[in-house]
Every structure is written in C-alpha cells, then in structure tokens.
Amino acid sequence: MGSPTGSPSRFSPLLASAAAERTMAFGSVSIRQYADNPVARLLPLVTTLLAVLISIQPVAIPGYAALTPAFTLMAVYHWTIYRPNLLPPALLFLVGLLQDLLAGAPPGATALILLLARVGLLPYRRYFVDPPFPFVWAGFTLLTGGAMLLLWSLHCLLDRGFVDFRGTVFRAVLTISLFPVASFVLGRVQRALMGTG
Amino acid sequence: MQRVSLLLLVLLSAMMIILGKADQVMFESLRVSVTDTAAPLLDIASRPLATLEALADRARDLVAVYRDNARLTEENERLLRWRQAALSLASENTELRGLLKLAPVPPASFVTARVIGNTGGAYVRNLMVNAGSEHGVARGQAAITGEGLVGRMAEVGSRAARVLLITDLNSRIPVIVEGARLRAVLTGDNSDRPALRYLDTVSGIKIGDRVVSSGEGGIFPPGLPVGVIASLEGEAPRVEPYVELSRVEYMRIVDYGLADGLPKPVQPAPRVGRR
Numbered sequence: 001m002g003s004p005t006g007s008p009s010r011f012s013p014l015l016a017s018a019a020a021e022r023t024m025a026f027g028s029v030s031i032r033q034y035a036d037n038p039v040a041r042l043l044p045l046v047t048t049l050l051a052v053l054i055s056i057q058p059v060a061i062p063g064y065a066a067l068t069p070a071f072t073l074m075a076v077y078h079w080t081i082y083r084p085n086l087l088p089p090a091l092l093f094l095v096g097l098l099q100d101l102l103a104g105a106p107p108g109a110t111a112l113i114l115l116l117a118r119v120g121l122l123p124y125r126r127y128f129v130d131p132p133f134p135f136v137w138a139g140f141t142l143l144t145g146g147a148m149l150l151l152w153s154l155h156c157l158l159d160r161g162f163v164d165f166r167g168t169v170f171r172a173v174l175t176i177s178l179f180p181v182a183s184f185v186l187g188r189v190q191r192a193l194m195g196t197g
Numbered sequence: 198m199q200r201v202s203l204l205l206l207v208l209l210s211a212m213m214i215i216l217g218k219a220d221q222v223m224f225e226s227l228r229v230s231v232t233d234t235a236a237p238l239l240d241i242a243s244r245p246l247a248t249l250e251a252l253a254d255r256a257r258d259l260v261a262v263y264r265d266n267a268r269l270t271e272e273n274e275r276l277l278r279w280r281q282a283a284l285s286l287a288s289e290n291t292e293l294r295g296l297l298k299l300a301p302v303p304p305a306s307f308v309t310a311r312v313i314g315n316t317g318g319a320y321v322r323n324l325m326v327n328a329g330s331e332h333g334v335a336r337g338q339a340a341i342t343g344e345g346l347v348g349r350m351a352e353v354g355s356r357a358a359r360v361l362l363i364t365d366l367n368s369r370i371p372v373i374v375e376g377a378r379l380r381a382v383l384t385g386d387n388s389d390r391p392a393l394r395y396l397d398t399v400s401g402i403k404i405g406d407r408v409v410s411s412g413e414g415g416i417f418p419p420g421l422p423v424g425v426i427a428s429l430e431g432e433a434p435r436v437e438p439y440v441e442l443s444r445v446e447y448m449r450i451v452d453y454g455l456a457d458g459l460p461k462p463v464q465p466a467p468r469v470g471r472r
Contacts, residue, residue, distance in 0.1 A: 053242055058315035058324065060250050060444040063389070065315050065322065089203040093210065101231040102239075102314065104321045104359060107224045108213030115207045155320045158218050159366065163320055164387065 040193045044079040044086040045095075047186060051075040052099045066167045069175040072099055073147055074182040076114050077140050080121045081128045082190065092118055109154055113147050120146070133183070140179050148172040229354040232325060236357035239313040240327045247446060305418075307451040308332045310340075313357070322365035322387055322442075323348070328450060329356045337416065340448045345422035345439030346370070346410065347448050358450075362442055363423065364391050372423055372436075373411035377401030380411055383423060383436060392433035393426075399434065402426055408436050418453045 051071040059068075072095065079087045096111025103110075121143065128139045152168045217224050258265065310332075314325030328334050330353050340347040340360045348368065351361040361368050368385035372393070379401060381393040393408070406426045412419030427437035 053239070056239065056314040056325075057243055057246055058312050058446075059246065060446070062441070062443045064443060066387075068315075089199065089206045093206045096210070097213075098231065101224070101228045102235055102325075104228075104323045104325075106214050107217045107228070108210040112207065112210035112214065115203065115210060119203060119207065154214070158214070159320070 037193070041086055043189065043193055044075075044083055045091055047189065048072060048075040048079065048087065048091075048095050049098075051182075052095060052102070055099065056102055066164075067171050067174055069171070069178045070144065070147070071178075071182065072096075072110065072114070073117065073144060073175065074140070074179050075186065076117055077121065077143055077179075078183060078186045080118050081125055081136070081139075083194075084118070084122060084125065089115055089118060106154075106158060109151065112154075113150060116150070117143055117147060133180070136183065137176075137179060140183075141176050144172050144175050144179075148175075225352055229352050232352070232359065233329065233354035233356045236313065236325070236327055236329075236354070239325065239357075240311070243313045305451050305453045306333065307449045308334055309447060309449050310334070310358075311447055312445055320366070320387060322362040322368075322385065323351065324360045324362065324445065326358055326360060326448065326450070327356070329354045329358050331355050333452065334358050334450050335452070339417050339421065339451050339453065341421065341451060342440050342445060342448050344441075345424065346417075347440050347442065347445055349416075350450060360448070360450075363438060364389060364442060370417070370423065371411045371413035372408050373419075374402055374406050374408055374426065376403060376406040380413065383408065384433075389442075390427055390435040390437055391424075392435055394433055396434070399429065402429065402434055404429060 051074065054071050055068055076087065076092065076095075092114045093111045096109075096114040097107060099105070099110045100107045121139075124139075128136050148168050148171060152163065152165060155163045213224075308328045310326035310328035312324050313327045324347075326340075334350060334353050336350055336353050338350045340350060346363060348360045348362040348365070349370075350358055352359040362385070363370055363383060364385045364387065366385055366387045368383070368391070370383040371380070372383045373380050374393070377400075379396055379398070381396045383391050384394045385391040396402075404426050408423045408426065410417040410419055410421040410423060422439050424436040424438040426434055428435045
C-alpha cells in the first residue's frame with residue numbers, strides 16, 4: 001500500500017483523464033515528478049497542520065465551540081485517499097496529539113480517531129480515488145458519521161454519563177457540508193504543486 | 198510493517214486516553230509546553246479573523262446607528278444618575294468602614310489578555326489566552342470582563358494559559374443567589390447555562406435573581422457578578438451568565454491574592470471538585 005500511482009482505470013485513456021479531472025486532481029503521475037519535489041512531499045503535512053490551526057480559531061458565533069467542523073478530518077481523508085504514503089501513521093498520531101493538546105481535549109482522542117480513519121479508509125481507497133466527486137463526498141459522510149459516533153461514545157465513557165448527542169449530530173452535519181470546499185481547495189493545491197497527480 | 202506500526206499507534210493512542218483520564222497531571226506539563234510554543238503563532242493567526250469580525254460588527258452598527266444612538270443616550274443618562282448614587286454610597290461606605298475599623302480590601306492587580314484559541318469540542322469549554330506566568334498569571338486566578346466572571350485559570354505556561362469557563366464540565370464556583378441569600382455551587386455541564394447545585398432549598402429563588410460569587414473556599418473574592426437565574430425547571434435552577442462566552446476577545450485576569458487557595462490536582466484518581 002502506498003504507491004503514488006492510482007489504480008488502473010477501467011475506461012479508455014481519454015475518458016480516464018477526463019475522469020481524473022472530475023475528481024479532485026488525481027490521475028497518473030510520473031515517479032520522477034513526484035520524487036523531485038521535496039516541497040510537494042510536505043504538502044499533506046502542512047495542510048493538515050493548517051487544518052488543526054483553523055480548528056482552534058475562536059469565532060464569535062454563539063455555540064460555535066460546540067459545533068466546530070472537523071477540518072483535520074477533512075484533510076486526513078483527502079490525503080489518505082490520494083497520497084497515503086505522504087501522511088503515514090506516525091504523522092497522523094503526532095498531528096492528532098497536537099490537536100488534542102492545543103484544544104484541551106483528552107490527549108490521544110483525536111490521534112485515535114485519525115489513525116482509525118486510516119485503518120478504515122486504506123483498504124477501500126481505490127473506490128474513492130477515481131470515481132467522481134459525489135462518491136468521494138459520500139465516503140467522507142460515512143467516515144464523519146463513524147468518527148463522530150466514536151468521539152461521542154469516547155466522551156460518554158470518559159465522563160461516565162451521556163453527553164449531548166444533538167450537538168454531535170449538528171457538528172457532523174456541518175463538517176459534511178463544508179467538505180466540498182476543503183476538497184476543492186486541497187485538490188487545487190495538490191494539482192498546482194504536484195502536477196496532474 | 199506499516200500495518201504493525203499503525204496498530205501499535207492505535208493502541209498507544211488508546212492507552213494515552215486512559216492514562217490521561219486516570220492521571221490528570223501527567224499530560225499537563227506537555228500540554229503547557231505545546232501551548233507555549235504554539236502561542237505566538239496562534240496569536241498572529243487569530244488576528245485576521247478578529248479583524249474581520251470587528252469589521253462585521255462595525256457594519257452592523259452602521260445600519261442601526263440612529264436607533265442605537267437614542268438608546269445609548271437614554272442609558273447614559275440613567276448611568277449618570279447611578280454614578281451619583283454610587284459616589285454617595287462609596288463615601289458612606291468609607292465612613293462606616295472607618296467606624297467599624299474594618300480591615301481594608303487589598304487592591305487587586307490584573308493582566309489584560311487576549312483570546313487566541315478556542316476548543317473545538319462540545320465536551321470541553323475553555324479558552325487559550327496570550328498571557329502566562331511571565332506576565333504574572335497563576336493557576337486559580339479569576340478571569341473577568343466588564344460584564345462578569347468568565348472562568349478560572351487552569352493551566353498556565355510562561356507565554357499562554359488556559360481559562361476554564363464557568364460552563365465547562367469541570368467548573369465549580371461557589372456562588373450566592375442575591376435575592377434569597379442562598380448559597381450554592383455553580384456547576385458547569387458543557388451547556389450554555391450552568392446549573393446551581395447543593396442548594397438548601399429552591400424556594401425563594403425567582404427568575405431574574407442575580408447570582409454572584411460567594412467567596413467561600415477563598416478561591417474568588419465575594420461579589421463578582423456571575424449571571425442571572427434563567428430557568429427553574431428541571432432538577433436544578435439554571436443560570437444565564439452575564440458574559441457572552443462565545444464573544445469574549447479580551448479579558449482581565451485578576452490576582453486577588455487568593456490564588457493559593459486552589460489546590461494542585463492530586464494524583465492519581467479524579468475526585469469531585471477536581472481542579
């Protein structure tokens with residue numbers, strides 16, 4: 001697992017490139033182009049760290065703190081599908097831990113969720129790499145649902161009682177709704193710095 | 198190979214969560230040093246958004262300028278009358294204190310801090326501010342704005358610190374309901390309206406009664422405005438805080454000279470009233 005090239009396309013080469021354009025910037029890439037660019041190799045990590053930073057921003061909307069979209073999850077989903085080898089488990093763990101420490105959450109909670117996201121996502125990666133965006137979005141919806149449920153049960157266990165479930169649902173909905181924006185931005189950046197791949 | 202390391206990391210994360218819950222102190226110094234390192238970056242990063250919000254507020258204000266002007270003029274007149282009343286009460290107070298030979302209240306020193314981070318959780322309610330021990334902030338100090346109490350300083354690094362809001366699950370503030378003079382503990386539960394618990398009786402409490410800190414336990418001085426009683430339904434009365442906690446940008450961290458009153462967190466088991 002973790003080769004930079006995508007799964008072999010089932011369509012003719014012409015349709016394949018069109019399909020690649022429709023998805024967020026994945027297609028075939030030359031090994032040389034990818035390996036030559038050390039900046040591009042850092043891109044997944046940098047964008048994920050930016051997502052962590054955005055998650056912590058104070059926003060003066062009443063109740064925002066409880067509904068902050070899981071930007072880190074969006075970044076991790078994107079990169080685990082398109083460039084899993086550039087965001088290995090060790091980095092996922094460190095980024096998750098960093099977010100927990102900065103946000104005041106129990107240390108290890110976000111790390112666990114990000115790692116489990118990778119565990120769940122990697123075997124099915126090929127279903128999300130080529131198909132058009134709605135499939136990618138649907139996959140993210142499933143992932144977010146599972147992640148939020150896990151986070152909620154974790155806090156129920158830790159606080160020994162039932163924590164607010166409606167807030168979790170709203171948060172999941174908000175995260176899922178904002179995913180297209182994140183995917184678009186990440187796709188553009190990926191295309192710009194990594195070529196058409 | 199990568200699969201093995203992935204599983205190991207999953208186990209490590211799970212262990213950390215359990216350890217972090219069992220022993221609160223273990224990660225505190227790590228959290229503090231990470232916060233300290235990230236604080237300058239967060240400070241810069243939060244300014245553009247704050248500027249945008251200020252611009253949006255300015256635009257909103259422009260729209261309502263006439264209405265606001267009338268309202269503010271009327272409020273100003275009312276406050277000037279209150280000022281006169283306050284001045285005469287203050288001088289009467291000084292006389293009476295002199296008569297009783299009451300010990301003077303020591304002046305409080307404070308630090309003004311800016312909010313540079315917010316937790317993204319429904320499960321934790323705290324803010325990160327850009328003042329730390331090198332500015333004189335210490336654990337247990339009160340964080341207030343002009344409206345009232347915001348919370349209590351929980352973890353303090355050298356450049357940044359964390360404020361535990363009064364709405365947080367772990368927050369316990371001894372308060373008194375002014376109308377009925379009933380003592381209680383303001384208990385946060387991560388909702389917007391913390392509950393009043395350990396009341397002797399609920400009778401005598403009306404909606405709209407002011408809730409202020411009682412000074413019990415020597416943690417906060419008495420009389421800090423906290424909120425008003427907003428609802429009496431359910432198992433406990435709920436308090437609407439005076440401060441709009443989601444809109445706090447600047448706050449004062451006050452040293453009333455009582456910070457020693459807050460016990461350090463004890464290892465290893467969590468207890469009622471921890472932190």
